[in-house]
Amino acid sequence: MSDWTRGRRSDSHSSKPENRKRGVDGSLRANRETGGSGRENGGHTDGSYRYSEKRHASFTTPESTGPVSRCSRPADWGSQVDDDEMRRDVHRDMQRYRRRILGAEVTQRERKTSSGSSESCDSREGENMETDEAVLLRRQKQINYGKNTLAYDRYTKEVPKHMRQPGVHPKTPNKFRKYSRRSWDQQIKLWKVKLHAWDPPTEDGQDKVLDIEELDLGDVMDIELDFPTLPDSQNASLPARSLSLEGEDCSGTPVKVQKTETTVEPDMA
Amino acid sequence: MLPSIMENTTDDYRIQSFDLDTQMLLKTALKDPSSVNLEKVSDIIMDQSLKDQVFSKEAGRICYTIVQAEAKQNNGNVFRRNLLNRLQQEFKNREETRGRSLQEWVCYVSFICNIFDYLKVNNMPMVALVHPVYDCLIRLAQPDALMNEEEVDCLVLQLHRIGEQLEKVNSPRMDELFFLLRDGFLLQEGLTSMARLLLLEILEFRAGGWLLSSTAHKYYYSEIAD
Numbered sequence: 001m002s003d004w005t006r007g008r009r010s011d012s013h014s015s016k017p018e019n020r021k022r023g024v025d026g027s028l029r030a031n032r033e034t035g036g037s038g039r040e041n042g043g044h045t046d047g048s049y050r051y052s053e054k055r056h057a058s059f060t061t062p063e064s065t066g067p068v069s070r071c072s073r074p075a076d077w078g079s080q081v082d083d084d085e086m087r088r089d090v091h092r093d094m095q096r097y098r099r100r101i102l103g104a105e106v107t108q109r110e111r112k113t114s115s116g117s118s119e120s121c122d123s124r125e126g127e128n129m130e131t132d133e134a135v136l137l138r139r140q141k142q143i144n145y146g147k148n149t150l151a152y153d154r155y156t157k158e159v160p161k162h163m164r165q166p167g168v169h170p171k172t173p174n175k176f177r178k179y180s181r182r183s184w185d186q187q188i189k190l191w192k193v194k195l196h197a198w199d200p201p202t203e204d205g206q207d208k209v210l211d212i213e214e215l216d217l218g219d220v221m222d223i224e225l226d227f228p229t230l231p232d233s234q235n236a237s238l239p240a241r242s243l244s245l246e247g248e249d250c251s252g253t254p255v256k257v258q259k260t261e262t263t264v265e266p267d268m269a
Numbered sequence: 270m271l272p273s274i275m276e277n278t279t280d281d282y283r284i285q286s287f288d289l290d291t292q293m294l295l296k297t298a299l300k301d302p303s304s305v306n307l308e309k310v311s312d313i314i315m316d317q318s319l320k321d322q323v324f325s326k327e328a329g330r331i332c333y334t335i336v337q338a339e340a341k342q343n344n345g346n347v348f349r350r351n352l353l354n355r356l357q358q359e360f361k362n363r364e365e366t367r368g369r370s371l372q373e374w375v376c377y378v379s380f381i382c383n384i385f386d387y388l389k390v391n392n393m394p395m396v397a398l399v400h401p402v403y404d405c406l407i408r409l410a411q412p413d414a415l416m417n418e419e420e421v422d423c424l425v426l427q428l429h430r431i432g433e434q435l436e437k438v439n440s441p442r443m444d445e446l447f448f449l450l451r452d453g454f455l456l457q458e459g460l461t462s463m464a465r466l467l468l469l470e471i472l473e474f475r476a477g478g479w480l481l482s483s484t485a486h487k488y489y490y491s492e493i494a495d
Contacts, residue, residue: 076353076354076357077353077354077356077357077395077397077398077401078346078349078350078351078352078353078354078357079350080353080396080397081349081350081353081390081395081396081397081398082346082350084390084395084396084397085346085390085391088390088391088393089391092391147344148344
């Protein structure tokens with residue numbers, strides 16, 4: 001697979017979104033190398049390829065730097081102990097969460113007839129719990145970044161728990177539920193965007209504007225990718241389906257992807 | 270009533286040896302950690318520990334309180350992070366420190382062990398410190414160190430305090446350490462009888478499950494009292 005063959009088809013279809021899709025897509029990177037090249041057998045010049053390469057490099061950078069710093073054990077004792085603490089906190093949380101699910105299941109069994117929808121949801125969570133330590137730690141770190149903000153402090157102070165409305169107020173994503181990497185990252189992003197509403201009204205508005213701009217950019221980038229995967233039930237099936245794609249004449253998924261592309265296109269323009 | 274209570278609690282931290290400004294800084298760090306430069310506070314505590322043998326044996330308590338206060342106030346860990354990284358820095362220079370000043374070296378070991386004893390992560394010892402603490406203690410059990418009563422005394426005191434915890438988190442290294450101690454007690458020439466006494470006591474102490482039987486206690490301590 002030379003650069004030539006890989007770059008060829010980029011323009012024949014709605015080229016930009018397709019490039020973008022792969023560029024941002026961290027979890028499917030292997031796919032891009034193998035299946036992707038097969039799919040792109042069209043014909044075009046190197047110019048557009050180079051263009052796309054540049055784009056996806058800039059998009060994937062934040063994704064690819066992450067795992068490196070996460071996997072390598074920090075050399076300094078301070079960070080080691082911080083990590084240690086987080087790991088133990090996560091395990092403690094996991095036990096609590098299990099207990100809570102158990103409790104919910106018990107009450108559900110007790111009053112079988114008057115089952116609420118939320119309870120049955122909880123019991124499903126029990127079977128579908130994320131237990132991979134690496135995933136949980138990564139998620140916890142993201143949550144900690146969000147919580148370690150003035151906005152979060154202000155939010156928790158101004159809006160007591162019983163006042164919070166789903167859909168209106170930011171709700172910390174549930175790290176113990178199974179989500180795809182992209183769906184999770186998207187939830188975190190949206191959560192952070194919502195939290196920004198509680199940013200302190202500071203005099204140095206410049207910083208604030210910059211922050212928001214950064215976030216928006218990331219957000220657009222993720223929405224375009226994540227929109228089709230947002231309904232949780234589809235998370236697992238979607239990447240698998242696109243993996244099996246060999247030619248572009250496949251029926252199912254591309255329709256959906258197309259949809260996102262059209263919704264996103266105006267945002268990017 | 271309240272002021273006297275405050276005095277008592279700060280007395281516990283043995284900060285009277287600091288100058289007044291530093292005492293104020295430490296008192297503020299205990300009450301309102303986010304309002305002071307915690308990096309500076311950790312440096313002050315570390316520096317004092319290296320100078321002051323009494324303080325080095327008790328500094329864990331003040332560190333513990335500051336860590337708790339900071340976590341409670343804003344979920345922070347700036348103080349702990351800086352303290353541990355400073356400890357690490359000194360750890361790297363330990364052989365040089367020992368060559369320069371036995372007292373400073375002994376102070377360092379007391380301090381790191383005291384931190385290990387006091388600062389816990391979810392009630393468990395900090396894993397990052399386990400090997401460094403063992404490294405220090407095993408250094409103290411080398412033949413040249415056993416010749417210095419000061420170092421033997423320090424080694425034995427640390428084992429009395431944290432030996433059991435250390436063994437729980439890593440028993441092979443405790444075995445390694447005690448091979449050295451047995452050899453030292455049995456084979457090394459030139460040890461003072463005081464050093465031998467201390468070594469024998471700690472050997473018995475661990476053999477008894479980190480407890481001294483009452484007869485052993487009587488043997489080791491009433492004789493000294495006389």
